[in-house]
Amino acid sequence: MTHREHRLIRSVPGHGIAAGILLLVLFPPLGSHAQNRDRFAAIQTGMAWLAERQIQDGPHRGSWDVPRAEYRPAVASLAGLAFLANGYLPHDEPYGKLVEQAMRHVMSTMRPDGYLGMDDRSGMYIHAISTLFGLSFLGTSDDPALERDLAEWCRRSIALIEEAQKVRKNTIDVGGWRYTPYTTESDVSVTCWQLLVLHAARQCGYAVDPSVVHAGLTYINRAFVQPRSDAPKALLTNNIYMMKSIAEWPRKNAKNAK
Secondary structure (H helix, E strand, O other), X not given: OOHHHHHHHHHOOOOHHHHHHHHHHHOOOOOOHHHHHHHHHHHHHHHHHHHHHOOOOOOOOOOOOOOOHHHHHHHHHHHHHHHXXXXXXXXXXXXXHHHHHHHHHHHHOOOOOOOOOOOOOOHHHHHXXXXXXXXXXXXXXXXXXXXXXXXXXXXXXXXXXXXXXXXXXXXXXXOOEOOOXXXXXXXXXXXXXXXXXXXXXXXXXXXXXXXXXXXXXXXXHHHOOXXXXXXXXXXXXXXXXXXXXXXXHHHHHHHHHO
């Protein structure tokens, strides 16, 4: 294992299975040496492109230009995740400083109630993506104050996800999430994002209520048996397969071990 692969594993919440999957994705044993070299060059070019375009001054420092201001946290989070996934931690050159700047920007966008959706009508996507970045960044910085503040920031963000599930809904929508923390409907795609965050939070050591994850999985499974009459037919997309395998595997594994 290379030094960069080792650092990558250390940067993934929970290290274990998630790290193994990520290594397979980022270091696939596919193609010729020339093809792998070209693939690596393309990734490096993409990261350099992002680095050149990060805003370095003013109130939006650490973010990127976006068509709508509400998208800043999500875009900064996705960019930050790209750097982390390629092994660039906050103290690493040449991109570590950019990752920390992105994290600080995303942290600054949290509302007093813990919401990161920026009042966008689909804000729970933004909230989930931003929280996933925070959980992935957690534990990688040499700055104790930043780590302390980020740990609390993540706790508040996770709490909002758990509370949003408790909003009173119709029976068929119970257990899911949709576009805002206060909506009375649920959506399979949004629900998968929230479950992914809760899984990462649990891997990072946060005490996630098991009943919240169970209710979310129950909603996803029910959505294919009893779809709402006013909603598009749910599709078994790759993200749903992935989320079910990640969230249900520990429970099935534990059952088989008994």
